[in-house]
Amino acid sequence: PSVTIPAGWLKKGDKVILRYAEQLYPGLSGDEQYYVDTYGKKGRNIAGRPLYETMRAALASDFYIAKDESAVVIRPSTTYRGYQYIQITIPSHKGALPLTHVKGLVLSSDGLPTGHYEATTVDGKTGKLVNQLFRNIQRSQSGNFFTIPTDCPQRNERMGWTGDAQAYVRTATYNSDVFNFFRQWMVTLRADQGTGNATEVPGGIGVTVPAYSTTDDPSFPDGTTWAAAICMVPWQLYAQYGNTQIIEDNMEAMMTWLNSMDFYDFSKDYPHLSSKTGGLADWLAMDNRTPPDILNNAIYIYMMEVTAYMAEAIGRTDYARLLRQRHALAKDEWNKVYVDPASGKTRTADGRIIHSQSSYATPLNFNCFNDEYKAKAVAYLAELATHPSNSGEREQEFAPYTITTGFSGTPNILPALSRSGHHEEAYRMFTCTDLTSWLYPVTKGATSIWERWNGYEVAFGKKNENHMNSFNHFALGAVGQWMYEYQLGIATDHTNGNGGYKHFILQPSVGSNYLSLSGSYYSNYGEIKSKWTADGKGTMTSYQTTVPANTTATLYLPVSEPIKEFNSIPGAKFIRKTSHFSVPVAEYELESGSFEFTIHNHWIVVFRNSIKIKRRMPYSILLFQNKHKLSITDN
Numbered sequence: 001p002s003v004t005i006p007a008g009w010l011k012k013g014d015k016v017i018l019r020y021a022e023q024l025y026p027g028l029s030g031d032e033q034y035y036v037d038t039y040g041k042k043g044r045n046i047a048g049r050p051l052y053e054t055m056r057a058a059l060a061s062d063f064y065i066a067k068d069e070s071a072v073v074i075r076p077s078t079t080y081r082g083y084q085y086i087q088i089t090i091p092s093h094k095g096a097l098p099l100t101h102v103k104g105l106v107l108s109s110d111g112l113p114t115g116h117y118e119a120t121t122v123d124g125k126t127g128k129l130v131n132q133l134f135r136n137i138q139r140s141q142s143g144n145f146f147t148i149p150t151d152c153p154q155r156n157e158r159m160g161w162t163g164d165a166q167a168y169v170r171t172a173t174y175n176s177d178v179f180n181f182f183r184q185w186m187v188t189l190r191a192d193q194g195t196g197n198a199t200e201v202p203g204g205i206g207v208t209v210p211a212y213s214t215t216d217d218p219s220f221p222d223g224t225t226w227a228a229a230i231c232m233v234p235w236q237l238y239a240q241y242g243n244t245q246i247i248e249d250n251m252e253a254m255m256t257w258l259n260s261m262d263f264y265d266f267s268k269d270y271p272h273l274s275s276k277t278g279g280l281a282d283w284l285a286m287d288n289r290t291p292p293d294i295l296n297n298a299i300y301i302y303m304m305e306v307t308a309y310m311a312e313a314i315g316r317t318d319y320a321r322l323l324r325q326r327h328a329l330a331k332d333e334w335n336k337v338y339v340d341p342a343s344g345k346t347r348t349a350d351g352r353i354i355h356s357q358s359s360y361a362t363p364l365n366f367n368c369f370n371d372e373y374k375a376k377a378v379a380y381l382a383e384l385a386t387h388p389s390n391s392g393e394r395e396q397e398f399a400p401y402t403i404t405t406g407f408s409g410t411p412n413i414l415p416a417l418s419r420s421g422h423h424e425e426a427y428r429m430f431t432c433t434d435l436t437s438w439l440y441p442v443t444k445g446a447t448s449i450w451e452r453w454n455g456y457e458v459a460f461g462k463k464n465e466n467h468m469n470s471f472n473h474f475a476l477g478a479v480g481q482w483m484y485e486y487q488l489g490i491a492t493d494h495t496n497g498n499g500g501y502k503h504f505i506l507q508p509s510v511g512s513n514y515l516s517l518s519g520s521y522y523s524n525y526g527e528i529k530s531k532w533t534a535d536g537k538g539t540m541t542s543y544q545t546t547v548p549a550n551t552t553a554t555l556y557l558p559v560s561e562p563i564k565e566f567n568s569i570p571g572a573k574f575i576r577k578t579s580h581f582s583v584p585v586a587e588y589e590l591e592s593g594s595f596e597f598t599i600h601n602h603w604i605v606v607f608r609n610s611i612k613i614k615r616r617m618p619y620s621i622l623l624f625q626n627k628h629k630l631s632i633t634d635n
Contacts, residue, residue: 082153222279242500285406344376358409421582427511
């Protein structure tokens with residue numbers, strides 16, 4: 001921070017103390033009665049005071065000793081702080097320091113966020129909450145991308161946890177250009193890769209990078225959801241930026257890890273799954289009934305799939321061929337081990353039914369269910385999104401549409417729902433404000449992403465587990481990917497082998513009580529804009545987009561069944577009416593430029609740029625094109 005003390009407020013020798021905190025104790029008038037009784041005047045009488053316990057052993061205080069009575073600007077220069085509140089103690093003055101004298105200074109290795117998102121909703125409140133959530137996601141990214149992707153900026157940790165980075169990297173690429181930031185971090189990750197010994201093969205990836213050790217690590221750790229950063233980070237960077245250099249840098253390190261995962265057989269009967277899949281997986285899930293091996297083997301299978309794509313992109317067809325062979329065998333074994341053939345429900349390796357949100361979300365998003373079981377898995381996930389208490393044998397009670405996943409399931413659950421056509425369930429989960437949900441912390445005044453879904457209750461409830469309770473942790477902000485990719489509908493066409501945004505996909509989706517959504521992503525070719533309006537009941541009424549120069553896009557525009565006939569205009573070629581992500585769409589190929597689509601019950605009105613020249617078409621379809629003047633519309 002930068003704190004200005006006016007002249008005359010200090011005396012020589014005065015010690016000014018700056019203390020930092022993320023939360024204030026509840027218990028003031030209007031708070032829940034438990035907090036009033038516990039922390040209010042009749043309780044511990046600390047309501048409204050800063051909570052310092054979450055800092056743990058961090059020396060999160062700054063001291064300034066005055067040399068005289070003159071004005072001074074206090075600005076620590078040898079460290080940085082993570083905080084939402086500052087307590088400033090000035091011993092020789094009574095009264096509060098004016099807010100204009102206190103400034104927060106943003107320090108980050110990440111550039112200013114370039115991604116944009118702005119929603120409106122029927123009730124007004126939900127729109128404000130989701131917009132604040134988006135800002136919280138970007139703020140946690142800026143505050144934690146400091147030389148390395150730290151988990152939190154405030155307590156005595158600030159470590160580069162591989163699981164957090166793996167879960168969040170896709171969202172990070174949408175918010176700003178992080179290619180060089182992560183490329184540099186991958187240098188450290190490769191340097192920390194396990195060396196192996198007489199009992200362990202080389203290639204292991206630890207849970208933090210750098211490992212803060214003066215000796216090489218010979219072990220091969222469990223916890224694939226964390227170790228998968230070795231493949232996931234290069235994959236997401238390649239998919240978003242199209243730069244194969246990140247693959248060239250890491251190809252051998254990725255293959256070393258995948259080969260070593262293959263070395264550790266899951267069992268004699270299932271040798272193509274890996275036994276190095278215990279340890280960390282769905283960390284901090286509210287529903288803890290999902291064992292790590294089902295999720296860790298799922299991400300291992302997906303890492304084989306995407307690394308084959310990457311190998312092919314740099315001409316290593318031998319690696320691609322090997323990985324696809326292993327992938328097919330491992331996927332087949334995963335379905336035999338983890339899916340109950342009678343019900344199609346997920347199960348443990350010893351046959352116990354799991355049936356949790358994460359047990360479907362992660363494997364669905366990572367393409368693990370075979371054709372025989374996929375439809376049931378999708379239906380079960382939609383059921384558990386709506387009624388999370390149906391998990392397992394209903395051992396726990398959860399409010400409808402609340403999220404129960406941890407670090408594994410959270411990045412995957414909404415994409416898995418939307419990709420299977422369950423947009424409404426995805427929207428209902430996203431806009432839920434109950435404990436536990438993405439918007440619940442926002443209702444509690446959050447200005448960043450929390451480490452725990454129930455961080456507030458952990459901080460101020462009966463257990464007070466503040467030894468591990470950060471209020472600035474970017475991992476659960478991985479929902480940002482869904483906001484860009486499925487709500488705004490901006491996505492790379494990597495499934496067709498096209499990394500980057502030379503050609504990309506547009507498929508906006510509406511849901512819940514949204515009235516409008518506008519946003520953008522700065523690709524390596526320029527800004528991609530996406531904006532839509534809706535009737536507040538889940539039906540899109542208009543769509544606008546900007547396709548940057550020297551790029552093209554495939555648009556999958558949601559349409560209703562009565563629209564039967566379509567025509568094309570220059571720059572917007574109608575291809576067909578089809579289904580994509582299990583919803584009816586009109587498929588268009590778009591050239592660079594700005595386009596507007598107005599969607600009616602029986603026709604579509606299409607504008608290009610800002611000049612609207614009407615041309616009547618058969619079947620009551622009205623199409624417009626600009627033949628005379630180029631005028632770019634700022635959408």
